[in-house]
Amino acid sequence: MGKVPEINSEIRFAIVVLHNEGKSERAIASQLKLSKTCVHNAIIRYKETNSNQDRPRSGRPRATTSSEDHFIVVTSKRNRRQTAPEIRAELNKSRSKPVSLTTVKRRLRDANLFGRVAARKPLCIEGSHRLGHKEGLQEVGTAAPPGQEPRSRGC
Incomplete structure (x- = not known):
């Protein structure tokens, strides 16, 4: 048979209260719609520990400090x-x-550090960028010396 979900501390408290009122384990189980074993174990645990809280569990130890x-x-x-x-x-x-x-x-x-790849710079379309740059230089009046082409700064 598979594992059933645990009962919370409020239900365990109700089991103990009903048990202290003198009700039988079978009556408590039918009233709260729980198994008799569950009711019995809750009562035994309360008598041993005087608490309805869950016991601490070991769990898996962390790999890093x-x-x-x-x-x-x-x-x-x-x-x-x-x-x-x-x-x-x-x-x-x-x-x-x-x-x-x-x-x-x-x-x-x-730590909210996620691996990301930087976005690539858009590629220049061959010729169009340089032509626009040359035209801009000539408009401003800073054309290159005769016989030389102005240098492109982008691509």
């Missing part, structure tokens, strides 16, 4: 062109257990 997270962010901000694999290589030099590339990318994303 907060100082290493800070190092990743600062390294990226100092050199914006540095890639995540380069940051990972630099971080792994000082660690005994290597950090994955995904972890580095996740830490950067958490």
Whole structure:
């Protein structure tokens, strides 16, 4: 049988109140539409801990410490062109257990640093830009010396 969702602390509190009023576990289960096992476990847990709160869970430990997270962010901000694999290589030099590339990318994303490629400058259409530039120079009166073509500054 699959796992069922946990009951919250308010429902556990209601179970304890009904139990203290003298109702049986079976009556509480039918009234709150829960299983008898769920009601029983909630009562036992309350008797052991005197609390309706969830117990702390271990969870998966983080791969990096907060100082290493800070190092990743600062390294990226100092050199914006540095890639995540380069940051990972630099971080792994000082660690005994290597950090994955995904972890580095996740830490950067958490700091609102996203990898982007710069927009390319629009290409000049051959001839049209230079012609316009020459015409502009001649209008202003700063044409190139005889025999030389004015230099283009754009492309």
